[in-house]
Amino acid sequence: MSNDTSRTDGSATVTPKSAYHHGDLRAQLIAAVRDLIETRGPDGFSVAEAARRAGVSSAAPYKHFKDRPEILRGVVSEAMDRLRAAMEAGAAAHPVGSLEAVAAIGLAYVDFARSEPGVFRLVFGLTEGHENAPELQQKGEGCFGVVVQGAAACLNLSPSDPEVQRRAYMLWSFVHGHSFLHIDMKTKVTTARIDDWDYLMTISRAILAS
Amino acid sequence: MSNDTSRTDGSATVTPKSAYHHGDLRAQLIAAVRDLIETRGPDGFSVAEAARRAGVSSAAPYKHFKDRPEILRGVVSEAMDRLRAAMEAGAAAHPVGSLEAVAAIGLAYVDFARSEPGVFRLVFGLTEGHENAPELQQKGEGCFGVVVQGAAACLNLSPSDPEVQRRAYMLWSFVHGHSFLHIDMKTKVTTARIDDWDYLMTISRAILAS
DNA sequence: AAGATATGTGAGCGGTGCTAACTTTGGCTT
DNA sequence: AAGCCAAAGTTAGCACCGCTCACATATCTT
Numbered sequence: 467m468s469n470d471t472s473r474t475d476g477s478a479t480v481t482p483k484s485a486y487h488h489g490d491l492r493a494q495l496i497a498a499v500r501d502l503i504e505t506r507g508p509d510g511f512s513v514a515e516a517a518r519r520a521g522v523s524s525a526a527p528y529k530h531f532k533d534r535p536e537i538l539r540g541v542v543s544e545a546m547d548r549l550r551a552a553m554e555a556g557a558a559a560h561p562v563g564s565l566e567a568v569a570a571i572g573l574a575y576v577d578f579a580r581s582e583p584g585v586f587r588l589v590f591g592l593t594e595g596h597e598n599a600p601e602l603q604q605k606g607e608g609c610f611g612v613v614v615q616g617a618a619a620c621l622n623l624s625p626s627d628p629e630v631q632r633r634a635y636m637l638w639s640f641v642h643g644h645s646f647l648h649i650d651m652k653t654k655v656t657t658a659r660i661d662d663w664d665y666l667m668t669i670s671r672a673i674l675a676s
Numbered sequence: 677m678s679n680d681t682s683r684t685d686g687s688a689t690v691t692p693k694s695a696y697h698h699g700d701l702r703a704q705l706i707a708a709v710r711d712l713i714e715t716r717g718p719d720g721f722s723v724a725e726a727a728r729r730a731g732v733s734s735a736a737p738y739k740h741f742k743d744r745p746e747i748l749r750g751v752v753s754e755a756m757d758r759l760r761a762a763m764e765a766g767a768a769a770h771p772v773g774s775l776e777a778v779a780a781i782g783l784a785y786v787d788f789a790r791s792e793p794g795v796f797r798l799v800f801g802l803t804e805g806h807e808n809a810p811e812l813q814q815k816g817e818g819c820f821g822v823v824v825q826g827a828a829a830c831l832n833l834s835p836s837d838p839e840v841q842r843r844a845y846m847l848w849s850f851v852h853g854h855s856f857l858h859i860d861m862k863t864k865v866t867t868a869r870i871d872d873w874d875y876l877m878t879i880s881r882a883i884l885a886s
Numbered sequence: 887a888a889g890a891t892a893t894g895t896g897a898g899c900g901g902t903g904c905t906a907a908c909t910t911t912g913g914c915t916t
Numbered sequence: 917a918a919g920c921c922a923a924a925g926t927t928a929g930c931a932c933c934g935c936t937c938a939c940a941t942a943t944c945t946t
Contacts, residue, residue, distance in 0.1 A: 491893085491894090508801070509719070512932080512933060512934085513933075513934065513935090514932075514933060514934080515933095522894075522895090523894070523895050523896075524933085524934090524935095525894080525895070525896080525897095525935080525936085525937095526893080526894060526895080528934090528935065528936080529892080529893055529894070530893090533934075533935075534933095534934065534935090587801055590856060590860055591718070591797055591801050632870065635857070636850075636879075638853070638857065639850060639853035639854045639857055640846075640849060640850050640853055641853065642852075642853035642856060642857060643848070643849035643850055643851070643852035643853025643854070643856070644849045644853070646800060646852060646853070646856065647845070647848065647849055647852060650800055660842065669846075672882060672886065676882065701924080701925090722901080722902060722903085723902075723903065723904090724901075724902060724903080725902095732924095732925070732926090733925070733926055733927075734902085734903090734904095735904080735905085735925080735926075735927080735928095736924075736925060736926080738903090738904065738905080739923080739924055739925070740924090743903075743904075744902095744903065744904090
C-alpha cells in the first residue's frame, strides 16, 4: 500500500481530500481535538464536536480510534513529538555541553506549556491511560532523554551515569514545576516574576555546578 | 478510624443537629466526589453517580451546587484546606527558621500528592475555573504563604521581601514538579530514585543558602 | 471483473448534565 | 399554636454524548 504518492505525515500540503474518502481523517480529528482542548479546556471537548468540525458523522471517529481516551492519547502522542522536537531544537542552538544548551531545553519546555497550556496539562494529566500505552511511556522517556543528554554533555559524563540521571531529574522537576505554576497562576505571584531565560540559566547552573 | 466529618465550608459549618432532610448533603457529596475521583480518575466521575452514592436523586446536587464545575471547585476548596493544614503541621514539627521546617513543608506537599493523586491533579488542573473563583485563588495564595513564611524565617527576612518571594517560588516550583513527576511516572526513572526527605533537604539548602 | 477490506452513514441505546414543576420539611413570624 | 414560606428533596424530561450495529460505498488486491 506504500507504493503510491504522498506519505501521510500530517503535512497538510495542498489537498486534504486526496486519499480514501475524506483525506487523512485521523490527523484532522487530532487537530480538531487539539484546537477544542485549547479553546474550551481539556474537559470541554467531545468526540461528536470534533467529528462535526472535521465534517464527518459522529460515528466516523470510531473507525480510527477505539474510544475517547484513545483519541486523547493520539493528541498526547503528537504533542510529545512536537515537545521533544522543540527541546532538541533548543539544545541544538547552543554549543554542546554548554549551560545555555540545558537552559534552552528548559525554555522550550516552558514555551510549550505557555503556548499550549491545555495540551500541556493533558499530556501530564492523562497518566491514567499511560499503563496501557507503552508508546506514550516511550515518548515520555524520550523527552527525558533529551534532558539527560544535555546534562551528561554538560557534566562530561555518560548519560547512563546515575548522577547524571539524578541531576536531569532535578532539572526536569524544576522546569516542570515552573511551567505548571506559570500557566496556573498566570499573572499572579508577580513579586517573584522573573525572566524565564535568566531563571533557567540560574537553575541550570545551580544544579549542574555543585 | 472515626469518620470525623469536619467540613470547613464557608457557609453553614458543622451543624449536626439541624439536618434538614438528609443531613449535610453538601459535605457528603464532596466526599463522594473525592472518592470517585481518587478511584476512577478525575474524568470518570459523574454528578449522577455521586448523588447515587449519597442516596439521593440525581437532581438533588443541584440544590447545593450550581453545576458540575462548582462541585469540583468544592472538592478543590476542601482539598486546599487540608493541604495547607498539612503544610503548616509539617512546619510546626520543626524549629522556626530551620531548614527542616522548610523541607517538612515540601514533604507534606509531596505526601499529599502521593496519597491523593487524583485530587492533587484536580487542584492544579482546574485552573480554567479559577478566574471566577476568588476563593480558590485566595486559598492558593494561602498555601504559597506557608512556603513564604518558612523561607522568610529561614532567611531572617520579611515575608514581603522580594528575595524571599523569589526563593519561595523556586522552592514551590521544585516541590511541585517533583510531586507531579512522582505521581506521573510512578515507578519509573528508578535510577534517579531518592529518599524524599534527603531530596527535600538538599533542595531547601541549595535554594535558601546561596 | 470480483471479492475483500477499509472507510463512511444513520439509527438507536443507555447514561449524563441540567431544568422545570411539584411535594415535603421544619424554622420563623404573628 | 397556626400558618406561612424558603429550603431541600422528588419525578419527568430535554438535549447531548459515547459507543455499537447494520448497512452503504470507495479503494486495494488478485
